Amino acid sequence: MQxxxxxxxxxxRIKKLSIIRSLGIExxxxxxxxxxxxxxxxxxxxxxxxxxxENENITxxxxxxxxxxxxxxxxxxxxxxxxxxxIQIYLxxxxxxxxxxxxxxxxxxxxxxxxxxxFRTKTNELTIEVxxxxxxxxALRPLPEKWHGLKDIxxxxxxxxxxxxxxPSVKETFIKRQLIIKYLREFLENExxxxxxxxxxxxxxxxxxxxxxxTYHEALDMELYLRIAPELYLKRLLVGGFERVFxxxxxxxxxxxxxxxxxxxxxxxxxxxYKDYNWLMDFTEKLLSYITEKLCGSLQVKYGDYLIDFTPPxxxxxxxxxxxxxxxxxxAMKDCDLAxxxxxxxxxxxxxxxxxxxxxxxxxKELVEPELIQPTFIIDYPVELSxxxxxxxxxxxxxxxxxxxxxxxxxxxxxxxLNDPLDxxxxxxxxxxxxxxxxxxxxxxxxxxxxALEFGMPPAAGEGIGIDRLVMxxxxxxxxxxxxxxxxxxxxxx
RNA sequence: GGGCCGCUAGCUCAGCAGGCAGAGCACCGCCCUUUUAAGGCGGGUGUCGUUGGUUCGAAUCCAACGCGGCUCACCA
Numbered sequence: 001m002q003x004x005x006x007x008x009x010x011x012x013r014i015k016k017l018s019i020i021r022s023l024g025i026e027x028x029x030x031x032x033x034x035x036x037x038x039x040x041x042x043x044x045x046x047x048x049x050x051x052x053x054e055n056e057n058i059t060x061x062x063x064x065x066x067x068x069x070x071x072x073x074x075x076x077x078x079x080x081x082x083x084x085x086x087i088q089i090y091l092x093x094x095x096x097x098x099x100x101x102x103x104x105x106x107x108x109x110x111x112x113x114x115x116x117x118x119f120r121t122k123t124n125e126l127t128i129e130v131x132x133x134x135x136x137x138x139a140l141r142p143l144p145e146k147w148h149g150l151k152d153i154x155x156x157x158x159x160x161x162x163x164x165x166x167x168p169s170v171k172e173t174f175i176k177r178q179l180i181i182k183y184l185r186e187f188l189e190n191e192x193x194x195x196x197x198x199x200x201x202x203x204x205x206x207x208x209x210x211x212x213x214x215t216y217h218e219a220l221d222m223e224l225y226l227r228i229a230p231e232l233y234l235k236r237l238l239v240g241g242f243e244r245v246f247x248x249x250x251x252x253x254x255x256x257x258x259x260x261x262x263x264x265x266x267x268x269x270x271x272x273x274y275k276d277y278n279w280l281m282d283f284t285e286k287l288l289s290y291i292t293e294k295l296c297g298s299l300q301v302k303y304g305d306y307l308i309d310f311t312p313p314x315x316x317x318x319x320x321x322x323x324x325x326x327x328x329x330x331x332a333m334k335d336c337d338l339a340x341x342x343x344x345x346x347x348x349x350x351x352x353x354x355x356x357x358x359x360x361x362x363x364x365k366e367l368v369e370p371e372l373i374q375p376t377f378i379i380d381y382p383v384e385l386s387x388x389x390x391x392x393x394x395x396x397x398x399x400x401x402x403x404x405x406x407x408x409x410x411x412x413x414x415x416x417x418l419n420d421p422l423d424x425x426x427x428x429x430x431x432x433x434x435x436x437x438x439x440x441x442x443x444x445x446x447x448x449x450x451x452a453l454e455f456g457m458p459p460a461a462g463e464g465i466g467i468d469r470l471v472m473x474x475x476x477x478x479x480x481x482x483x484x485x486x487x488x489x490x491x492x493x494x
Numbered sequence: 495g496g497g498c499c500g501c502u503a504g505c506u507c508a509g510c511a512g513g514c515a516g517a518g519c520a521c522c523g524c525c526c527u528u529u530u531a532a533g534g535c536g537g538g539u540g541u542c543g544u545u546g547g548u549u550c551g552a553a554u555c556c557a558a559c560g561c562g563g564c565u566c567a568c569c570a
């Protein structure tokens with residue numbers, strides 16, 4: 001590795017570091033236990049007037065990063081920032097005496113601990129008059145500008161740590177992300193679900209149709225896949241007698257990257273025995289309105305130009321009714337050639353060799369999906385598109401499945417689970433034909449999953465929700481990369 | 495993978511009818527003990543993404559490449 005030449009700015013700071021050391025201070029060895037967070041200080045004392053503060057003589061300590069610095073010669077004002085806020089500090093030569101000297105080598109970005117008395121300045125800002133301070137970390141690299149912050153998108157993703165320091169809204173997004181997952185878990189646990197962990201390294205990448213990442217186990221001399229979905233393992237747990245299970249975790253799909261796709265993404269999948277997809281729709285409404293209400297304090301959420309309303313019930317339309325509304329003639333819904341013709345007339349490109357179901361799916365994605373702004377359940381899909389879902393009893397060509405769309409995006413996918421082992425095997429076999437035709441995304445036959453079904457799986461409903469996409473909606477972010485701390489990027493070239 | 499756009503100082507950005515590389519903030523020096531985008535005086539710190547080409551002369555024009563963004567394609 002070639003050392004990058006250090007810029008003058010870094011050299012200057014290294015020089016300051018050695019000056020500090022020559023004063024007998026080791027700026028990385030300090031230990032400091034703050035008495036309060038900045039948030040706490042404002043909560044406890046934010047209402048006190050100038051006079052009250054003078055009378056009460058409140059002494060406290062905080063630690064944080066210097067983000068603004070104003071040097072007056074014999075006095076210095078600075079703002080320090082901790083995890084939840086910032087507060088002004090005031091350092092005076094006549095108070096600090098000898099300890100004032102190293103302050104001349106303080107930089108924006110340094111982390112210090114200060115102890116002092118709370119007061120209000122002439123302009124009424126709550127401020128700590130510092131009586132003692134400790135260097136906790138000397139920053140060698142300068143932070144981005146105080147006014148414009150860090151805007152360069154690439155730099156924000158590559159150096160998320162800097163992004164988090166200087167762009168408060170970014171930190172907020174990731175705090176909300178954690179809250180969303182917390183409320184989700186809370187809701188499911190209150191409903192009697194057991195959280196489980198199933199393998200992320202699979203010998204067969206099943207449960208979805210996607211190209212997997214490959215990896216290799218040395219000791220077993222065996223190829224493995226990073227999971228594309230936990231579905232087949234969670235259903236094995238239904239066979240095993242768990243009646244309500246869920247898993248929150250990463251899935252990995254070896255596909256294109258976009259504002260809606262990251263190769264690794266977070267899903268929750270949950271399964272309930274003895275329920276069907278109708279029950280699950282009601283349940284989904286409760287789940288989403290619970291999270292939204294708790295997070296936003298309202299069921300209405302601004303997303304870009306939209307106001308998304310999570311108040312149940314959500315509209316439920318069958319896939320075929322949605323197509324009918326778009327003017328697709330009845331005959332075309334039963335005839336592949338007619339459907340193809342109709343799609344072509346509308347300027348929709350359809351991959352060669354597509355079956356009727358696939359053509360209808362393409363038309364749906366093109367014409368219907370983008371218009372599903374408010375939470376909407378699309379229900380009853382063709383069996384061919386849904387190899388793991390249970391057939392409708394009144395129409396075996398359709399399955400009891402729904403997808404939830406919000407802001408024109410697929411948010412959740414759910415169905416009454418197929419628990420007929422022979423039908424399941426049959427559908428896997430039919431898929432295998434596609435695999436033999438060269439479709440790499442069709443999973444191999446999972447014999448063990450069939451075996452599990454042969455032991456008997458209770459009727460059940462299962463659902464997967466894309467957490468990243470839900471976070472996008474609830475935090476008003478337009479790119480999935482803005483809700484993933486470290487999105488995948490090509491390495492920088494030097 | 496295709497199309498379009500971007501890459502200039504630590505950061506945010508000008509400069510691109512080819513002619514000595516700029517501003518604000520940050521930084522360095524001096525002054526300043528209630529400032530807050532502190533202020534005053536002085537200082538430009540750069541591989542203009544990379545490599546080639548055109549030209550007397552390229553940040554600027556052309557080509558290839560790299561990284562990123564948007565978009566299309568892909569996407570159970």
